[in-house]
Amino acid sequence: MNIYIYDKTFDGLLTAVFDAYFRKTFPDELLSEGDALPLFYDELHTVVTDEEKAARVWRGLQKKVSSSALGCLTQSWLSELPEVGMLIFRYIRKAIDSPRSIETNFADPDVLQLAQIWKKVDGERVHLMQFVRFQKAADGTFFAAFEPQFNALPLTVHHFKDRFADQKWIIYDMKRRYGFYYDLQEVTTISFDDGSRESHLITGMLDESLMDKDEKLFQQLWKTYFKAICIKERINPRKHRQDMPVRYWKYLTEKQR
Amino acid sequence: MNENVLAKLKILAESAKYDVSCSSSGTVRSNKPGLLGNTVGGWGICHSFAEDGRCISLLKIMLTNYCIYDCAYCINRRSNDLPRATFSVSELVELTMEFYRRNYIEGLFLSSGVVRNPDYTMERLVRVAKDLRQVHRFNGYIHLKSIPGASRELVNEAGLYADRLSVNVEIPKEENLKLLAPEKDHKSVFAPMKYIQQGVLESKEERQKFRHAPRFAPAGQSTQVIVGATSESDKDILFLSSALYNRPTMKRVYYSGYVSVNTYDKRLPALKQPPLVRENRLYQADWLLRFYQFKVDEIVDDSYPDLDLEIDPKLSWALRHPEHFPVDINKADYEMLLRVPGIGVKSAKLIVASRRFSRLGFYELKKIGVVMKKAQYFITCKELPLQIQTVNELSPQRVRTLLLPKSKKKVDERQLVLDFGE
Numbered sequence: 001m002n003i004y005i006y007d008k009t010f011d012g013l014l015t016a017v018f019d020a021y022f023r024k025t026f027p028d029e030l031l032s033e034g035d036a037l038p039l040f041y042d043e044l045h046t047v048v049t050d051e052e053k054a055a056r057v058w059r060g061l062q063k064k065v066s067s068s069a070l071g072c073l074t075q076s077w078l079s080e081l082p083e084v085g086m087l088i089f090r091y092i093r094k095a096i097d098s099p100r101s102i103e104t105n106f107a108d109p110d111v112l113q114l115a116q117i118w119k120k121v122d123g124e125r126v127h128l129m130q131f132v133r134f135q136k137a138a139d140g141t142f143f144a145a146f147e148p149q150f151n152a153l154p155l156t157v158h159h160f161k162d163r164f165a166d167q168k169w170i171i172y173d174m175k176r177r178y179g180f181y182y183d184l185q186e187v188t189t190i191s192f193d194d195g196s197r198e199s200h201l202i203t204g205m206l207d208e209s210l211m212d213k214d215e216k217l218f219q220q221l222w223k224t225y226f227k228a229i230c231i232k233e234r235i236n237p238r239k240h241r242q243d244m245p246v247r248y249w250k251y252l253t254e255k256q257r
Numbered sequence: 258m259n260e261n262v263l264a265k266l267k268i269l270a271e272s273a274k275y276d277v278s279c280s281s282s283g284t285v286r287s288n289k290p291g292l293l294g295n296t297v298g299g300w301g302i303c304h305s306f307a308e309d310g311r312c313i314s315l316l317k318i319m320l321t322n323y324c325i326y327d328c329a330y331c332i333n334r335r336s337n338d339l340p341r342a343t344f345s346v347s348e349l350v351e352l353t354m355e356f357y358r359r360n361y362i363e364g365l366f367l368s369s370g371v372v373r374n375p376d377y378t379m380e381r382l383v384r385v386a387k388d389l390r391q392v393h394r395f396n397g398y399i400h401l402k403s404i405p406g407a408s409r410e411l412v413n414e415a416g417l418y419a420d421r422l423s424v425n426v427e428i429p430k431e432e433n434l435k436l437l438a439p440e441k442d443h444k445s446v447f448a449p450m451k452y453i454q455q456g457v458l459e460s461k462e463e464r465q466k467f468r469h470a471p472r473f474a475p476a477g478q479s480t481q482v483i484v485g486a487t488s489e490s491d492k493d494i495l496f497l498s499s500a501l502y503n504r505p506t507m508k509r510v511y512y513s514g515y516v517s518v519n520t521y522d523k524r525l526p527a528l529k530q531p532p533l534v535r536e537n538r539l540y541q542a543d544w545l546l547r548f549y550q551f552k553v554d555e556i557v558d559d560s561y562p563d564l565d566l567e568i569d570p571k572l573s574w575a576l577r578h579p580e581h582f583p584v585d586i587n588k589a590d591y592e593m594l595l596r597v598p599g600i601g602v603k604s605a606k607l608i609v610a611s612r613r614f615s616r617l618g619f620y621e622l623k624k625i626g627v628v629m630k631k632a633q634y635f636i637t638c639k640e641l642p643l644q645i646q647t648v649n650e651l652s653p654q655r656v657r658t659l660l661l662p663k664s665k666k667k668v669d670e671r672q673l674v675l676d677f678g679e
Contacts, residue, residue, distance in 0.1 A: 104610035107621040134359040228270035230307040239310030
């Protein structure tokens, strides 16, 4: 069994592909440093991430598959699933070795699984667009907290920037401890530390003292509307939870007591 | 904005909730400097889901729930004794803007009870949309209800601000409409529909000549039919929808299972529960019309006027036409794949894309997402397990019983069951 160790970055993964073709041995498992090694193995290779090698692999891949398939690769990477590294590795290897594009061969388990992971990440992107709820702070900034399952927040920045072009906003990923801030000009990445002044934002809800004066009223209006629009005769809790999973309720205005 | 609005919002949302439409699809319009909002097109975005499982995409609200009409199926009929309220234009506009800024909604879906006369009411609806677009520079989604009987000029103006316009048919047969809503007729419904259609087509033509000619209701129009309040069969309803879909701008027909809101009215059936299963089957049939290339007379006809409530319309079609099966997955064309029960649009596309590389078998189909439990009786493919028989070998009746949902009641076989004749 061959084992490659890499640094869990996308460039690292591409470098691993480069190394494998260079060494003509292909890994059976991709691990990162600190992972427990299996009991026995034949060969251990440590990948040193090299942007140039990664770029070369990427350019080679561009000749083999369409740009949408490449987007699918990068987007699946954001799923952060443990098996996704090896999956992408196998996909790239198949794409390079095949005389024609493999991207629509869904009878191949790797192609199919990657498409399914891509779909999950894309679903999370849609969930973000659906369930992000802003609260208006006294200074006019709109703040929202969210805990996405996958790291899909970067995929939505374009949408929010386009939609809320005339208001300042922050969307913060509570799980991964980073977010995006839009200052009417451009979007920057931000991160609040535990000790800093903004640390109270880590609770995800604005304190009442920081809220805009009408914010409470609008939250109440929205809750009232949410209750009023439901038809009692058709109540269907199962579908309700299916379409709006409970894991998102924590930061949903209409689900706050 | 004050507490007063809270009470109004509650009353007017409750009055508006029986309208089914909520979709925010059909327009792609990105933001421009100085505007607020965009529309994403595709499927639109559902921002929340009410406890009845229906999506909340737009702020669905009435401008007023006062009404001069007395339609038997409507909660807001003038003879009902319920709290009434009216929003001012500025209140409604602010509500929409602030909800939108907090990412609660995709836009506004505005409807209204008829006050004084249709034109007066329509004019006020148009004013809200105009204010949103021109004063507040709102670039999100607006769906306006066109009031039956409104004049052509007002409908034309509405189309300039709204993404989608709609007029509700409500009752498919005119004699039944006359029975329940003596003040309305089909002419007052179909006339505005025609104005909208003409407006959209004219604007399309204009835009081919002048790139910046104004868009007219770019997301087309929709309508709604009440199911179960009158004696119409599914055939009547589906033939109406099919005829409407044949018109160039009709995007959606919604089916609303009748909720007994006015139980005292003897012209209406007393339903304990809204006919949810029937509504669901109608939507499935609607999907067959729109995405599965079915003709309406294949789904229902004179000898088969009502949909089967126990099995879905596609399976029901397949069982009535076993001569088309089994279908060879590796050879059949896309149109035929779509007709196999258990294969949807997505899996049909995946099959067509994948079979170029290798012949597909039972296992691959299952992985792709085909519901093999259903599809196995209707297909042949590589490596189909031997014990599986096709619909022709088994007989349609047998397949039907095999596919009927099993009752969920579990009986413990070790336990003797005593029948008390309850």
